[in-house]
Every structure is written in structure tokens, then in C-alpha cells.
Amino acid sequence: MQIRTSEIAGGVRCTEILDSRFRGCLLTLHFALPREEKTAPVHALLTDLLTGSSADYPAPGALNEKLDSLYAADFPGSLTLCGDAADLYFSASWLDDAYALNGEPLTDEVLSLVTGCLFRPHLKDGAFDAERFRICRQNLLDDIDAAVNDKRAYALRRAAETAFAGEPASIPPQGTRPFAESVTAADCAALWQEILRTAPVDLIAVLPQEKPLLMQRLTEAFSGIRRETRPVSFSAPSPPRVQTEYRTEEMDMIQSRIVMTYLYDRADRMAMTLLCRMLSGTGSSLLFANVREKEGLCYDCSASFSAAKHALVIECGVRPGMEQAAEAAIDAQIAAVRQGAFPAELPEECRLAEAFSAAAAQDSSGGIARAAAACHRAGLAYDPAEWLRQLNSVTPAQIAEAAGKLRLASVFRLCGREEGGRAD
Amino acid sequence: MIITDPVTGDSCLLVTHESGMRICVAEQPGFHTASAQLGVRFGSVHRRFSADGQTVTLPAGTAHFLEHKLYENADGDAVTQFARLGASDNAYTAFDRTVYYFSAQQHFAEALTLLLDFVQNPYFTERSLEKERPIIAQEICEYSLDSPDDRIFFLLMEGLFHRHPVRCDVAGTLDSIGQITPELLYQCHRAFYQPSDLVLCCAGSVTAGEVLEIAGRAVKRRPPVKAVPEPIPEPETVRVPELREQMTVSKPQFAAGFKSPPVTGEALLRQTLLGELVLDYIAGQSSPFCQRLLSEGLINDTFSVSAFTGESWFVLMAEGESDTPERVRDELLREITLVAREGIDPERFAALKRAAYGDAVLSVNSPAASAEAMTDALIRRLPSPYLVTALLPSLTVREAETLIAERLRPDRVCLAVIEPG
Known part of the structure; x- marks a missing residue:
């Protein structure tokens, strides 16, 4: 694997990763954006508006038809929330030219299509095409309303609103309905032009071989824009809380869900990574082994952490009526780690598991691109060897110390009905 | 070997x-x-x-x-x-x-x-x-x-x-x-x-x-x-044409499925690939049908089509969200009739085959994906894990048209709806 990084325009960094194991090419284009209630629905709309048509392919379905003809090339847009910022990204993937059955120049065609969509969108009088905008906005409104369908995602979203109240991280991923309803096609076009001009841009290409055309096309595309980059930080630690906030909501469902958010002030990132793995993510992990297997309180119980918000989140699906028992059992696991009361072999198992995850990520082009993007968001260079060295330097005492810094900031309970559920 | x-x-x-x-x-x-x-x-x-x-x-x-x-x-x-x-x-x-x-x-x-x-x-x-x-x-x-x-x-x-x-x-x-x-x-x-x-x-x-x-x-x-x-006795007919239930959802969710006789072995893989191509042709994201229904607000971007098949069942289905699921089903039936009458455009069919080929080549490019593909082939008793790329070029428009007639019959459809409740 060869890694090459260059700046192709002001605030536009391009990382090319060459790896001959892969048969496909992957190009991800990341735009770092501050999150605000007003612009959140616009960001969500842009993922759709910019990937469904372009000035070159204005007719409904024409762009999809073109992608089909290019051997299922793909060009979705997406939004990742990181701290108080958002990563609006587009991901183009296509078969390497070597596998085209009739010698079609796939790279050339896909790059034309991608640069066309992003730099020559389907606009009319300074606004996105009205019909396309109407459909995309309706999809967005349906998505916002559908938050209630996926109980797990809904609980996580409501927990974030509770834990980070007043901070941009509490804004729902797609924004709120009132703001989504008031957005216009012209707002979206104007914000996109501003993003092209001001957002820090991170381009990551994972390619089976050299593709000089890629750099050439991307450089050309950005050369037409007068860039004035506005820095965006993905790190925004949440301030400490005086007391734990509890919020309960009821829903007509069979299972209850709880989400516990712990905050910490300063902690070693790698120690927190291993702590998170010790709590969930392997068969010996404390939440799996104790809360699920020993106490039988739940089916799933998992931990994740946001280095950007200095937050560790634990979520769990439990029988109605058992919420508080599960919360106590979860909290007891954190307390145990604080006191160093965990199996001696667990840190080493978790280190092996983390090392495996990193190795597995390097075995797919998508994994490499995701890992590289995550490093860049954290302000680090993508360097798997250095990452491994840091992982190996963490001691069990540092993990216990990291657990000692956790303070329970909020508990969100989404409670189902207690009668035990429906049986066929 | x-x-x-x-x-x-x-x-x-x-x-x-x-x-x-x-x-x-x-x-x-x-x-x-x-x-x-x-x-x-x-x-x-x-x-x-x-x-x-x-x-x-x-x-x-x-x-x-x-x-x-x-x-x-x-x-x-x-x-x-x-x-x-x-x-x-x-x-x-x-x-x-x-x-x-x-x-x-x-x-x-x-x-x-x-x-x-x-x-x-x-x-x-x-x-x-x-x-x-x-x-x-x-x-x-x-x-x-x-x-x-x-x-x-x-x-x-x-x-x-x-x-x-x-x-x-x-x-x-x-x-x-x-x-x-x-x-x-x-x-x-x-x-x-x-x-x-x-x-x-x-x-x-x-x-x-x-x-x-x-x-x-x-x-x-x-x-x-x-x-x-033991063999599983199952009539060819659908049990009921429509079924409804209520849950906490934001708008009605639906799935419309066409039931048809199962096949086994390599024929199952061939029919499944054909079924997926036909569904994409009729109602996939790039189809005029899907674009029209999106434009008319009958469906949203959750709409998708898929083949759900095994050695003793064969179902082709469409699912998504809609305020009027019955209308989506009726429009789908009308579109199937239209395509059956007018025939399949060979050029669009060829483009969809190219897309399926691209998917097949790209999807098996990691140890986990390779192990999974081999397991699937052996469980299905197929002679090779690499059959998809070999079969795709041989699929014909005529076979696809036959599949429409035999596996997308209007008397073999069921509509399931989950209503907000």
C-alpha cells in the first residue's frame, strides 16, 4: 500500500492510496461543515440533490441509468456527525477499467459524472430544479417523521438531544421538520456554492493502480473556484454536568431501550478506545459477559465513544420494568473497571481485537477510506503502524484511570409496555 | 479440485x-x-x-x-x-x-x-x-x-x-x-x-x-x-391477497410479493438473477416507473425491489412507504402488464446485466466476502462459487419475458401493510 498526500487547492487535501489487491476504485469527497439548526436539513438535502441528477443528466432516472451502464458504478451522498460538526461526503465507487468487458474507459466516465454532479449541478435560475427539489424534500420530511420507526436509532437520537442540550451535537442528523419545511431550492444552491468555496475538503482515493486522470480532473474542478477556507473543528468536548439528567419517554413497543451517556474531561484516546472495547465488542467484554450472559437482562448491550464530544455512550434493549436494574448493572461494570477489578487477560484480548479490527479495515478499500477519513477528522495522519504502536503502549492502569474520569451525564429511557409482549 | x-x-x-x-x-x-x-x-x-x-x-x-x-x-x-x-x-x-x-x-x-x-x-x-x-x-x-x-x-x-x-x-x-x-x-x-x-x-x-x-x-x-x-407441502396460491397490522410507524409501510413455484440448484441461481434483473427493469431506481411514482408522491426513496428465494420458495417483491399502498400495488401490476405486452428493451436489459456483473466482481474482494461466497455456493450445492459472472452473459431477454409471465402473475400477489397505530 502506497500513500501520497497533496494539496490540490486552498484547503483541499487529496490522499491517494494505491493498493493492487482491489478490483475497484473508490473516491470519497468530504466537506467539513459546522452544524446549525437552520442548515442541518440543507446538508441532508444536498446528499440527495447532488447525486440524483446534474446539468449533464437532468432527466429523472438518467443519472441512475448511466451508473447502471457503467457496471454498477455508485455515487451516494451521506452525512456523518462528528462532535459539533458534520462531514458531508460523497462516495464514488467503480470497477477498475481492466475488468470492463468491452474496454470501456470507466474511470474517465465516472470522474466526468462525479465532477459534473458536484460542480455542474442541475440548476435553474440559481436554484435546484424545482421538481427534483420537491421530491427530495418530501423524502427528507418522510425520513424525519420516520425516526420513530427504528426504535434503537430513535432512542440514540433522543439521548443525544438530552446529553448535549444546547450544543450543536443535539441537532438531529437531518435537522427538524420546521426548518426542513422552510428550506427552498435556492437556499440549497446558495449553500452548496458557499460550501464549495469555504469548506475544508478532504479527498481520499483508494485505487488499484496509478490513475493520473483522477488528480487532473479534481484539480481542474477546484481550479474554477475562488477558495476561502473557513476552518471547522471536529473536536468539541461537552462541558461537565453538575448532576445526572434522567429523561423517560413511553412508546407502544414490546422492549424498552436505555441510553446512558458518560462524559469525561481529559483522557488518553487509546485508553478510552480499549475501555470501550472492554465494555463491549468481544465475547469476554464486561457488558456482554455480565449484563447479558450472567444477569440475562438484555440481548444487546453495547458501548461506543465519541472522542470529539468526550462522551462514552452505552445503549441497551431490556424487558420493560427492568430498566433500572440494567442501569445499575451497567454502572457497576464501569465502577469495576475504575477499581481495576476486571479479568487480568481482558486488556490484552481487547488489544488483539482492536488490532484485528484495524487489520480487517485494511483488507477492503471502503475500510481504508473510512479509517483514513476518521484519522483526518481527528487531525491525525492515516498511519496504521503508528496507531498500532500507540495501542500497544496502553497499560491496564491507564484504562482504569480512563474509567475513573467517566461521569454519568444523562440517562434516556424509552419505555415499552410491561405486559410482556405479543406471542404468536 | x-x-x-x-x-x-x-x-x-x-x-x-x-x-x-x-x-x-x-x-x-x-x-x-x-x-x-x-x-x-x-x-x-x-x-x-x-x-x-x-x-x-x-x-x-x-x-x-x-x-x-x-x-x-x-x-x-x-x-x-x-x-x-x-x-x-x-x-x-x-x-x-x-x-x-x-x-x-x-x-x-x-x-x-x-x-x-x-x-x-x-x-x-x-x-x-x-x-x-x-x-x-x-x-x-x-x-x-x-x-x-x-x-x-x-x-x-x-x-x-x-x-x-x-x-x-x-x-x-x-x-x-x-x-x-x-x-x-x-x-x-x-x-x-x-x-x-x-x-x-x-x-x-x-x-x-x-x-x-x-x-x-x-x-x-x-x-x-x-x-x-420432510417435503413442505405448499399450495401454489397465495393464502390471502391482503394483510394488515398496526404498529408505531410514521406512515404506512408496505410489501407486495409475488409467489411462484420454487426451483433448485443452478436453476435457482439462474432464476434468482433473472428475477432481480426483471424487477430492476420494471421498478428499479432507474426505471421510468419508479421515477413516475416518486414524482407523483406515491412512494418515497425507501422503495426497493428484491428477490427472496430458496429451494422451497420463490418470492419477488417490492417494498417501501406509501400513504396509498393499494395504489402502488395496482400501478405495479399495470406496469408489469405493460412490459409483458411491449416486451423488454434489449439495450436497457444489457445495461442492467452489466451492472449485475460489476456488482458480482466488486462484491467478492475481501477474505470475509470470499469465504461467504464459497459457503453460499457449497450450501446451495453449486459446482462453483464463481457462477454468477459466468451465468450473467447467458441470460436472455426471452427468458426474462418468460419469467414475467410465469412469476409475476396478478393472481399470485399479496399486499402486506403496517399502518400507523
Whole structure:
């Protein structure tokens, strides 16, 4: 694997990763954006508006038809929330030219299509095409309303609103309905032009071989824009809380869900990574082994952490009526780690598991691109060897110390009905 | 036997171990990890079988329960042992199979020995089953009862099928899992987990020699017990044309499915590929039909089409959200009639075949994906894991038109709807 990084325009960094194991090419284009209630629905709309048509392919379905003809090339847009910022990204993937059955120049065609969509969108009088905008906005409104369908995602979203109240991280991923309803096609076009001009841009290409055309096309595309980059930080630690906030909501469902958010002030990132793995993510992990297997309180119980918000989140699906028992059992696991009361072999198992995850990520082009993007968001260079060295330097005492810094900031309970559920 | 994919140059070694176990290995030396999958043709639809002159009827969810409990042995559980090796393990039960798998960067040999050991050596007690029941009950609640995405699928199956167990959730029900006993699990293990029923597929940074050497040591030779799953009698008609239920959802969710006679072996793969192409042609994202319905607000971007097929069922379906699901179904039926009358445009069909080819070449490009593709082929008793790229060029417009006439019949459709409630 060869890694090459260059700046192709002001605030536009391009990382090319060459790896001959892969048969496909992957190009991800990341735009770092501050999150605000007003612009959140616009960001969500842009993922759709910019990937469904372009000035070159204005007719409904024409762009999809073109992608089909290019051997299922793909060009979705997406939004990742990181701290108080958002990563609006587009991901183009296509078969390497070597596998085209009739010698079609796939790279050339896909790059034309991608640069066309992003730099020559389907606009009319300074606004996105009205019909396309109407459909995309309706999809967005349906998505916002559908938050209630996926109980797990809904609980996580409501927990974030509770834990980070007043901070941009509490804004729902797609924004709120009132703001989504008031957005216009012209707002979206104007914000996109501003993003092209001001957002820090991170381009990551994972390619089976050299593709000089890629750099050439991307450089050309950005050369037409007068860039004035506005820095965006993905790190925004949440301030400490005086007391734990509890919020309960009821829903007509069979299972209850709880989400516990712990905050910490300063902690070693790698120690927190291993702590998170010790709590969930392997068969010996404390939440799996104790809360699920020993106490039988739940089916799933998992931990994740946001280095950007200095937050560790634990979520769990439990029988109605058992919420508080599960919360106590979860909290007891954190307390145990604080006191160093965990199996001696667990840190080493978790280190092996983390090392495996990193190795597995390097075995797919998508994994490499995701890992590289995550490093860049954290302000680090993508360097798997250095990452491994840091992982190996963490001691069990540092993990216990990291657990000692956790303070329970909020508990969100989404409670189902207690009668035990429906049986066929 | 070495099998090679002429398109990608991928190859694998396929051997039958003296115990009868089929083993397939794809060496991929450039990769950092290796993956192994151990699969068996015992899934949720296998609810009646005869073995040793006895007919056994199983409660719904037995195969899934067995999968959960196999991880436990007298010395502890395999999950913990995999964790100690730094291997990432898991298992799943599907309608027609159960698969146990892991990926590892280090200690692959120890992890493979462990995989072969715990799958072949069951240890069930009443106490351990009692402990597992509430965990599986929570799994059923989470995935089956509280998830509209899962529920709409099974609602459709309940509408389409009269008796076929594909209409039951893989994990069973809160009642049925209470009927499973250690004796029943042992009986199923004896019947379906014979070495000759198992397939082992490995890919990545591992050699065929290493895998065969471990298998030589770890695979048990057992006196054969032949389990014969009983045929599943199922009428060709749909059970009911429409089925409705209420849940906490923002707007009605629907699934419209077309039931048609099942096929097996290579014909199943061919018909499934054709079914997917035809659905994409008629109602896929690039189709004029899909674009028109989006424009008219009848569907939103959750709309999708898919083929759900196995050796004893064949369903082509469309699903999504709509305020008027009946109208979407009627529009779909009208579109099918139109395409059947006007015929398929060869150029668009060729473009969709190219897309399917691109998907096939790109999707199997990692150790985990390769092991999964090989397991799927062996479980389906296909001669090669590389059949998709070989079959696609041979699919014709005429076959696609025949499929429309035979498998998208208006009298074989069911509409399932989950309404906000």
C-alpha cells in the first residue's frame, strides 16, 4: 500500500492510496461543515440533490441509468456527525477499467459524472430544479417523521438531544421538520456554492493502480473556484454536568431501550478506545459477559465513544420494568473497571481485537477510506503502524484511570409496555 | 479440485474430507486477515424430519436456539475463547442454513480448531437453556416485534404462504422457544450436524495445506445418521391477497410479493438473477416507473425491489412507504402488464446485466466476502462459487419475458401493510 498526500487547492487535501489487491476504485469527497439548526436539513438535502441528477443528466432516472451502464458504478451522498460538526461526503465507487468487458474507459466516465454532479449541478435560475427539489424534500420530511420507526436509532437520537442540550451535537442528523419545511431550492444552491468555496475538503482515493486522470480532473474542478477556507473543528468536548439528567419517554413497543451517556474531561484516546472495547465488542467484554450472559437482562448491550464530544455512550434493549436494574448493572461494570477489578487477560484480548479490527479495515478499500477519513477528522495522519504502536503502549492502569474520569451525564429511557409482549 | 474464475482470476481448492465434509480454501496472500465459515444445511424452515426411523417435529426457532447454545461447552463458552485469540466471531441462522464464522489476524490455526471443536461437540443442559430463553426472547422483541422493517417482511410471508415455515420468524416466537429441550437440540445436532453435512470455507492469509491439516486433526468421523427433511407441502396460491397490522410507524409501510413455484440448484441461481434483473427493469431506481411514482408522491426513496428465494420458495417483491399502498400495488401490476405486452428493451436489459456483473466482481474482494461466497455456493450445492459472472452473459431477454409471465402473475400477489397505530 502506497500513500501520497497533496494539496490540490486552498484547503483541499487529496490522499491517494494505491493498493493492487482491489478490483475497484473508490473516491470519497468530504466537506467539513459546522452544524446549525437552520442548515442541518440543507446538508441532508444536498446528499440527495447532488447525486440524483446534474446539468449533464437532468432527466429523472438518467443519472441512475448511466451508473447502471457503467457496471454498477455508485455515487451516494451521506452525512456523518462528528462532535459539533458534520462531514458531508460523497462516495464514488467503480470497477477498475481492466475488468470492463468491452474496454470501456470507466474511470474517465465516472470522474466526468462525479465532477459534473458536484460542480455542474442541475440548476435553474440559481436554484435546484424545482421538481427534483420537491421530491427530495418530501423524502427528507418522510425520513424525519420516520425516526420513530427504528426504535434503537430513535432512542440514540433522543439521548443525544438530552446529553448535549444546547450544543450543536443535539441537532438531529437531518435537522427538524420546521426548518426542513422552510428550506427552498435556492437556499440549497446558495449553500452548496458557499460550501464549495469555504469548506475544508478532504479527498481520499483508494485505487488499484496509478490513475493520473483522477488528480487532473479534481484539480481542474477546484481550479474554477475562488477558495476561502473557513476552518471547522471536529473536536468539541461537552462541558461537565453538575448532576445526572434522567429523561423517560413511553412508546407502544414490546422492549424498552436505555441510553446512558458518560462524559469525561481529559483522557488518553487509546485508553478510552480499549475501555470501550472492554465494555463491549468481544465475547469476554464486561457488558456482554455480565449484563447479558450472567444477569440475562438484555440481548444487546453495547458501548461506543465519541472522542470529539468526550462522551462514552452505552445503549441497551431490556424487558420493560427492568430498566433500572440494567442501569445499575451497567454502572457497576464501569465502577469495576475504575477499581481495576476486571479479568487480568481482558486488556490484552481487547488489544488483539482492536488490532484485528484495524487489520480487517485494511483488507477492503471502503475500510481504508473510512479509517483514513476518521484519522483526518481527528487531525491525525492515516498511519496504521503508528496507531498500532500507540495501542500497544496502553497499560491496564491507564484504562482504569480512563474509567475513573467517566461521569454519568444523562440517562434516556424509552419505555415499552410491561405486559410482556405479543406471542404468536 | 481447483476452481478458477475466468473473469477475476480468483481461484479456490475444493476437496471432500474423508469424513465427508466439503472444504474450500481460497489463498489470498496479500491480505492481512483470514476468514473461516462453517455452515450446515439446517435452518428455520427445517421443522420436520425423519431419522433413525423416527419423525421429529420441531418448534419454531429450534435451529436458531441450537446455534446460540452450541457456543457453550463444559469448560465455558467458545465466544470467550475466540476473544482470547483476538478473533472476531459470530454466527447466524437463516431460513435454510446455520453458519458459524470468524476472522482473525493472528492465531488462525487455534481459532479454526476451536470452531471445528465447538460445532461438533454439543453440550446442552436444562439450566443453560433456561438461561438462554430470556436472551432470545429479547432478541425476538428487538428484531421481530418492535422492528417494522422485519415485521412487514413476515407479515408478507404470512399472507403469501399457507403452511410453509418461511412464514415464521427465524428466532421463533416467545411461546415456541419455551418448548425447546436439551434432548431436542441433541437430536437435531445428531441429525443435521454430521461431518458430511458440514461445509468449511476459508479465505485470506491462510494456506490450503494449513486448513486441511487442522481439519484432518479436528474433524470427527461419526457413524452416519441420515436425516431426511420432510417435503413442505405448499399450495401454489397465495393464502390471502391482503394483510394488515398496526404498529408505531410514521406512515404506512408496505410489501407486495409475488409467489411462484420454487426451483433448485443452478436453476435457482439462474432464476434468482433473472428475477432481480426483471424487477430492476420494471421498478428499479432507474426505471421510468419508479421515477413516475416518486414524482407523483406515491412512494418515497425507501422503495426497493428484491428477490427472496430458496429451494422451497420463490418470492419477488417490492417494498417501501406509501400513504396509498393499494395504489402502488395496482400501478405495479399495470406496469408489469405493460412490459409483458411491449416486451423488454434489449439495450436497457444489457445495461442492467452489466451492472449485475460489476456488482458480482466488486462484491467478492475481501477474505470475509470470499469465504461467504464459497459457503453460499457449497450450501446451495453449486459446482462453483464463481457462477454468477459466468451465468450473467447467458441470460436472455426471452427468458426474462418468460419469467414475467410465469412469476409475476396478478393472481399470485399479496399486499402486506403496517399502518400507523
